[in-house]
Amino acid sequence: MTAVPTATAVxxxxxxxxxxxxxxxxxxxxxxxxxxxxxxxxxxxxVDPHLAGEVAPLDAYPDRAGRRVIVFHAxxxxxxxxxxxxQRSEPIxxxxxxxxxxxxxxxxxxTFAALLAEGREEVxxxxxxxxxxxxxxxxNARELAAMGYDDVVVVPPALDGRRLHAIEPSAAALERxxxxxxxxxxxxxxxxxxKRPDFLVEAVHVARTYLGFPGTLCLVGHQRLAPxxxxxxRQISELGVTSVDLTGPVDDDxxxxxxxxxxxxxxxxxxxxxxxxxxxxxxFGVPVVAxxxxxxxxxxxxxxxxxxxxxxPAFMAEALAELLSDTALQEDxxxxxxxxxxxxxxxxxxxxxxxxxxGVAV
Amino acid sequence: MWGTxxxxxxxxxxxxxxxxxxxxxxxxxxxxxxxxxxxxxxGATSEPSPVELVEALDxxxxxxxxxxxxxxxxxxxxxxGGQAAHRTVARIVGRQIDGVxxxxxxxxxxxxxxxxxxxxxxxxxxxTYEQDLAQRVDDTQDALVEHAGRLNAIESRLDDLxxxxxxxxxxxxxxxxxxxxxxxxxxxSVRERYLDLVELFTGCDPVLEVGFGRGExxxxxxxxxxxxxxxxxxxxxxxxxxxxxxxxETGTALEYLAAQPDASLGGLVMIQVVEHLPPQGVxxxxxxxxxxxxxxxxxxxxxxNPTSLSTYAxxxxxxxxxxxxxxxxxxxxxxxxxxxxxxxxxxRSELPADERLRPTTGADPAVxxxxxxxxALLFGPQxxxxxxxx
Numbered sequence: 001m002t003a004v005p006t007a008t009a010v011x012x013x014x015x016x017x018x019x020x021x022x023x024x025x026x027x028x029x030x031x032x033x034x035x036x037x038x039x040x041x042x043x044x045x046x047v048d049p050h051l052a053g054e055v056a057p058l059d060a061y062p063d064r065a066g067r068r069v070i071v072f073h074a075x076x077x078x079x080x081x082x083x084x085x086x087q088r089s090e091p092i093x094x095x096x097x098x099x100x101x102x103x104x105x106x107x108x109x110x111t112f113a114a115l116l117a118e119g120r121e122e123v124x125x126x127x128x129x130x131x132x133x134x135x136x137x138x139x140n141a142r143e144l145a146a147m148g149y150d151d152v153v154v155v156p157p158a159l160d161g162r163r164l165h166a167i168e169p170s171a172a173a174l175e176r177x178x179x180x181x182x183x184x185x186x187x188x189x190x191x192x193x194x195k196r197p198d199f200l201v202e203a204v205h206v207a208r209t210y211l212g213f214p215g216t217l218c219l220v221g222h223q224r225l226a227p228x229x230x231x232x233x234r235q236i237s238e239l240g241v242t243s244v245d246l247t248g249p250v251d252d253d254x255x256x257x258x259x260x261x262x263x264x265x266x267x268x269x270x271x272x273x274x275x276x277x278x279x280x281x282x283x284f285g286v287p288v289v290a291x292x293x294x295x296x297x298x299x300x301x302x303x304x305x306x307x308x309x310x311x312x313p314a315f316m317a318e319a320l321a322e323l324l325s326d327t328a329l330q331e332d333x334x335x336x337x338x339x340x341x342x343x344x345x346x347x348x349x350x351x352x353x354x355x356x357x358x359g360v361a362v
Numbered sequence: 363m364w365g366t367x368x369x370x371x372x373x374x375x376x377x378x379x380x381x382x383x384x385x386x387x388x389x390x391x392x393x394x395x396x397x398x399x400x401x402x403x404x405g406a407t408s409e410p411s412p413v414e415l416v417e418a419l420d421x422x423x424x425x426x427x428x429x430x431x432x433x434x435x436x437x438x439x440x441x442x443g444g445q446a447a448h449r450t451v452a453r454i455v456g457r458q459i460d461g462v463x464x465x466x467x468x469x470x471x472x473x474x475x476x477x478x479x480x481x482x483x484x485x486x487x488x489x490t491y492e493q494d495l496a497q498r499v500d501d502t503q504d505a506l507v508e509h510a511g512r513l514n515a516i517e518s519r520l521d522d523l524x525x526x527x528x529x530x531x532x533x534x535x536x537x538x539x540x541x542x543x544x545x546x547x548x549x550x551s552v553r554e555r556y557l558d559l560v561e562l563f564t565g566c567d568p569v570l571e572v573g574f575g576r577g578e579x580x581x582x583x584x585x586x587x588x589x590x591x592x593x594x595x596x597x598x599x600x601x602x603x604x605x606x607x608x609x610x611e612t613g614t615a616l617e618y619l620a621a622q623p624d625a626s627l628g629g630l631v632m633i634q635v636v637e638h639l640p641p642q643g644v645x646x647x648x649x650x651x652x653x654x655x656x657x658x659x660x661x662x663x664x665x666x667n668p669t670s671l672s673t674y675a676x677x678x679x680x681x682x683x684x685x686x687x688x689x690x691x692x693x694x695x696x697x698x699x700x701x702x703x704x705x706x707x708x709x710r711s712e713l714p715a716d717e718r719l720r721p722t723t724g725a726d727p728a729v730x731x732x733x734x735x736x737x738a739l740l741f742g743p744q745x746x747x748x749x750x751x752x
Contacts, residue, residue: 239397
């Protein structure tokens with residue numbers, strides 16, 4: 001027998017792997033990229049049963065140290081994962097997707113809020129173990145720099161523009177999207193406190209009650225935080241805003257149909273490390289109205305209407321009314337949005353990340 | 363065409379418009395504050411509704427229903443060519459059982475979760491007195507009982523399986539040293555018995571002894587000036603040998619040999635070891651010996667001789683760790699097939715004359731011959747060794 005040099009394995013580690021989660025999807029799409037270096041597996045502390053075949057539980061991580069690189073996607077705290085990373089000897093490439101500030105969650109889910117707070121501390125504490133650090137936006141890079149990381153590489157997330165555009169929506173999906181009373185205002189965001197769906201409900205309430213808005217707000221996205229979902233439901237029912245549809249999670253077929261049908265895509269989010277749905281909206285030529293928090297201004301640039309952080313739902317209601325009545329503005333934003341999306345797609349995320357990980361692997 | 367300045371101007375216009383409407387009384391002056399307060403009152407205090415709880419319970423049961431046990435044996439190896447050996451080792455030590463036990467724990471966690479949700483459902487039903495929900499709780503309780511039954515059945519099957527796997531690690535409460543002392547004879551007699559084997563390894567440094575027990579043979583190697591080290595699965599025996607200055611490590615034959623570079627050993631000796639391995643282990647260990655011992659090197663395996671019926675019926679079964687005897691013809695066959703240059707069977711541990719049939723004299727020659735044959739069959743050598751040159 002002759003000794004064959006073994007390839008370096010690239011293991012991606014996440015705290016939680018969930019279907020429909022943007023970071024989980026990113027990690028899944030990176031797997032074939034890292035397989036160019038060596039065997040590549042996904043490990044997570046919490047694994048959605050739907051992904052059990054694809055993502056291994058962190059407990060199953062090989063005991064013995066070997067020729068491996070760990071690519072850790074940081075988006076929340078988890079003491080067990082942190083301990084794991086501290087105890088291993090493999091070099092770590094930290095990919096920072098930002099961690100939502102804990103205060104958004106404190107009233108709704110104190111345990112989760114505590115994990116978020118810990119998450120920031122853990123990312124800071126990991127500094128000595130990290131070989132290379134990657135941020136997916138300049139906004140995130142600034143946060144890392146504030147935690148003491150230097151030499152942060154900004155690699156915007158993989159924007160697979162082809163995925164949704166390649167989908168020719170089914171007749172059923174188009175029918176469902178078109179059944180909503182127009183104009184269609186679309187929000188694609190998990191129903192979580194920092195995304196501020198309550199703000200959107202209020203804006204639509206104002207637009208409908210005082211500005212005669214006849215259309216629908218579709219809130220697309222997972223609704224994992226039960227008490228928060230209940231509160232939003234109750235808000236909608238008590239305000240009597242029948243024009244809000246709590247659509248929930250959708251498949252790509254319906255998502256593509258909704259983007260093709262939507263008149264405007266809105267975001268009230270107060271914390272985004274990047275905000276992928278806004279890029280998707282722009283790529284479909286749907287005008288964007290978003291509040292200018294965190295990385296959102298960097299993402300949208302001058303291709304959408306950015307609302308000043310200090311202004312409330314009435315301001316958003318005015319902006320929606322104005323945009324929906326001005327076709328020249330709609331067309332102009334659609335054109336700029338498409339250009340902006342193409343600009344961002346042009347950056348080769350996978351290749352850059354591959355080069356960074358390969359540099360650590362040798 | 364709009365420009366960035368136009369967007370700025372638009373924002374300004376929108377701001378004015380909000381202020382104007384408010385001033386004109388089109389909105390209530392404190393509309394936004396009241397909306398905010400309205401939402402804040404909900405807080406996280408709202409209890410999950412019974413319907414939501416039952417949904418959660420359904421989900422928990424769906425998780426249980428899709429649960430299936432799979433063989434879970436790690437066959438990963440970083441050692442070149444180690445995959446096959448690993449698979450074998452995994453089979454031998456019955457890691458499947460650990461894997462299934464892990465899955466069993468996961469399953470039992472899921473059952474526990476379901477029971478937890480169940481309790482909430484019951485509490486909630488008590489609060490709301492909903493008739494149809496009570497029915498659903500009954501149904502789910504039945505399902506739970508069924509799952510618990512399934513769990514018990516799996517558990518007892520697992521116990522069964524564990525008891526039946528040959529060579530599965532047992533947990534004796536006695537010390538291995540005590541066992542060796544009781545059944546392997548005094549240290550001096552062992553030294554005497556193996557002096558001749560040790561001499562076979564002259565010029566075959568380094569020698570590895572797998573299963574060195576109390577280490578007498580390793581000491582003989584040292585005295586003969588032959589460089590030797592040993593492995594033993596029992597850490598207590600390893601500690602004892604190490605404290606006497608012997609070069610020893612904890613390890614098992616297949617795993618340890620698989621991890622050695624090819625042709626790195628001059629000699630390999632395994633005294634009373636192969637009968638502890640399941641058949642696949644015997645087959646694999648000869649292959650590994652051929653790989654790890656360099657050409658010209660020496661390999662000696664000594665084991666119990668099952669063709670001597672008194673030994674087979676008696677001594678072989680004293681050690682509860684013995685899996686099955688290895689027939690000399692088969693072991694010799696394995697060595698030849700593995701490509702050893704010379705393979706020789708050597709009888710060992712002849713019984714003293716007073717423990718054998720007494721020779722008949724002066725009788726019919728046929729009776730004498732038959733007597734000798736019966737004697738050989740019943741009281742043949744207790745052990746045999748395969749002595750092979752790589």
